[in-house]
Amino acid sequence: MQQVLFLLLLGVVAYFASKGFLRIRRNILLGKEEVINDQKAIRLNNVLLIAFGQKKMFERWVPAIFHFFIYVAFLFTQIELIEIIFDGILGTHRLFAPYLGGLYTLIINLIEILSVLAFVATIIFLSRRNLLKLPRFVKSEMKGWPTLDANLILLGEILLITGIFFMNGADGLLQNLQPEHYHPTGHFQLSSIFANTFFSGMSASSLVVVERFGWWLHNLIVFGFICYLPYSKHLHIFLSFPNVYYSKLTPRGQMENMPEIMNEVKSMLGIGEATTSTEVPEFGANDIMSLSWKNILDAYSCTECGRCTSVCPANLTGKKLSPRKVMMDVRDRADEIGKKLDTEKLDITTYNDAKSLFDYTTPEEIHACTTCNACVEACPVLINPLDIILKLRRYEILTLSQGPTDWLPMFNALENTGAVWQMPVDREAWRQNA
Amino acid sequence: MNVKTFAEKISEGIQPEILFWVGCAGSFDARAQKVTKAFCTILDACEINYAILGNEEQCTGDPARRAGNEFVFQMLALQNIQTMNMYEVKKIVATCPHCFNILKNDYPALGGNYEVMHHSDYLNQLIKEGRIKLKEGGDFKGKKIAYHDSCYLGRINGIYEAPRSVLEELDLNLVDLKRSKQNGLCCGAGGAQMFKEDEPGNKRINVERAEELLATGSDVIAANCPFCITMLQDGLKAKDQQDKVMVYDLSEMIVNNMQ
Structure with a gap:
């Protein structure tokens, strides 16, 4: 029996x-x-x-x-x-x-x-x-x-x-x-x-x-x-192992290069082959499908211990950004899409529910990041919330042409004068009064 | 101090061994210019064969890349690489950890391969080699000094000991912060925050850090990033302590205490 x-x-x-x-x-x-x-x-x-x-x-x-x-x-x-x-x-x-x-x-x-x-x-x-x-x-x-x-x-x-x-x-x-x-x-x-x-x-x-x-x-x-x-968040008992295995080994200070943009700029500067692509490209990430599978593995490996958030300078000073929430948002969004794929029998290649990760993680949150890597250092299972934040920033700036308006003068100064501030003097002027 | 550009030196028939990367802050910001000049004075005193790019230098593109603007970054970086490769630059020393990091870690993927050092490391090396000789009982002897780890030098590139070792040579009383080394607290400037207003919150990050630094009762705060220096000075100002506690770059602390 x-x-x-x-x-x-x-x-x-x-x-x-x-x-x-x-x-x-x-x-x-x-x-x-x-x-x-x-x-x-x-x-x-x-x-x-x-x-x-x-x-x-x-x-x-x-x-x-x-x-x-x-x-x-x-x-x-x-x-x-x-x-x-x-x-x-x-x-x-x-x-x-x-x-x-x-x-x-x-x-x-x-x-x-x-x-x-x-x-x-x-x-x-x-x-x-x-x-x-x-x-x-x-x-x-x-x-x-x-x-x-x-x-x-x-x-x-x-x-x-x-x-x-x-x-x-x-x-x-x-x-x-x-x-x-x-x-x-x-x-x-x-x-x-x-x-x-x-x-x-x-x-x-x-x-x-x-x-x-x-x-x-x-x-x-x-x-x-x-x-x-x-x-449950308790998936970490299994997923922390593959998550650590697949974690980033390149230097912390190295951001993933974007060869499409590099090649386009090279051809603009006349130092590379002209690019022939005519499609309007999408840069960075705004949803699960544009993140790497490793970012999503990170999210499912997170056990919400909050070590990242407890050392985040933005969070410590009352800003909305919480690296843990970034991870939870990615997981919740992946769950949401997964659920819709199952119940509505949708095809992932044409999936569109008029929502994105930005409905979970707001621009205000990602704008508060100082890229200080404290969250990356803090995670016991090598989750990288910063990688996701930077991909969202890329999407916002490159694909949506949005972002903090404060940054526009900086971008303009960089494009026009090659310096972060628009200055009336030469870059080497400091030598004269040295 | 007689600072020359690569173009000038090469026209004199000299190939500089080291490129001193001045950076935007070091070139234009009044406070950071002092660091630039102090570092050049040290290089001159050590008879280093160095040069700057001068007007041919452009922003490394760090704030643009961290903000998400890859186009602007690529434009600047590729032009800088073109310039440096033209001058056959082999070794770069930067006084800004953001410049240092991006030159070291991001430029190789774009075709810019150089040996890159931050001046904390370089100064440490010059002291160890005996090329910088410090006075006995300098300005900072016995003084209480707190060292602020910049994120891009410390946590991001793992350089914790070189700046501390430089400070120890100054015979001072180095106090460690609760949040230091890999647990160091950001000054609030990184990731292009320097160039925008804070997001809504209940405190500024530099004020949080300034409070921690003040709690140590230090006379001086040692730093090695132009943006940290600005941020920490502003933080001290918010606490009305800007006249009591000074923030110095390592090179400023050395330059007045050389034999």
Whole structure:
């Protein structure tokens, strides 16, 4: 009966999860093609240090340590999870225990220690968000769903850990009462304390219920989590790895060149071949389809931690710009387009809903950027909000011929006199009165 | 000080080793001109074979490119590259981190390949080589100095130590800011903000930074970007401290303390 239910659930989860993850993949690939396959060794090294080793998280020690607890607990719990899935499918109980012997005891004890650490971390994270209300967690872009999303995940984490302790604790007691089914696994240090506190004196049949409750709770949270991920900021648990791998390796101060414009200017200056293209080109980006797929991967990898926004000089001084919001806007817009493509069966090549990314990120926001790269430096998973801001600026200036009017005198001075200010004197005049 | 252009030197039969990139601020802004002159005085004292482009220099195009105006950038950059390649420029030193960055990182894709240094690095090198000799007990001896990392030198190009090492040679008391090095706070000028009004907000970025600098109780603020210097001076002015706390470029601090 439990086995049938499990298989049924597993099928449903596999269906919804694969649908969800394929949707994310499709949305990312709505972006423009950009070939990134150079310097593989450096990229792998970055994945090891920054994604796997969380090097940049440790710029801020307090969250880094607690995040590390949750992360390592998550990694090790996978072993138990694989066993649970096998048990569920085969109708077995603690399938790995007889094969692994003492190692099994060691692993489960390790998972229990990590789970307690993760539990503490989760409580601290919930407090930082809801009691301490750290500024970066309560900025305007966090209102509503983003805040709920973060809390739901943390609550799920608590339930998951509770499930592990119910399951392991009851199991330990049952091993003495019904050794024929609950075969020995060795002593679980922490869950036995838990069980002796809460379950001591319970009958075998009650303990079986407790054990099953823990087991199913663990399962259901995991299944729910997998289906929920594609709708949550928590995609970073997977996407941070490819995101770090594909992150920019060229110097920070290097902006992507625009060969079309370079060639046109070259021919204007008489130093290159005349260009023959007659189409009216579109420069920069105003929507998902004109951003690179990597920009969209960035957006789906963002876990809204707000380190970028908390160091953004514009945001710190009350301007509307928030690099985190730029990332959230790209993701929300990609979601919106993806949804319309699915429900209205539209074709991406002719897609037009009379909206663009500018309906999410306003010109005022991108005009406030000082290109100081603080957001780029701050991101633990190498997301680059600045790249998107600069592409939007290019679109605004080059394609729309708009932008801050204050810049017009500067552009005119540059075009007419080759200096940022229109000056009445020669550039080298300073030499005379030197 | 006898500053010559590439054209002048070449007509005298001398190929300059170094191009000193003066930049728009260094050429036209009264405050930044002082830095330009201080740096030239140092170069002369070290008998460096350098020249400027003079009227043949144009804006590097940095504010245009960061604002999004690629056409204007390409126009300026391609002309500059044409000029520099004509003069067979090999090595450039710039006093402005924005010029330095774009010459170093953006010009190669357009066909402009040079060895580019910021003057912080260059000054540090001249001191280390013993070509700049500093006085014992100069003007800044024992004074409390806060160093402001410019974004385009620091976080963007990873140059944190060279300017600090120069300052240490001046025998001063260098205080570190809470937000320094890779966590340095922008002065508010980058990304062509210098050339427009602020977007609506509740504070100016330079005022935020000035407050942080003032809180250190420093006598002097050391910087190495003409736009940072302007921004920080304005920030100090907003706090009515412009007469008490001075903002200097590294080259200004060195020039009066050479043997």
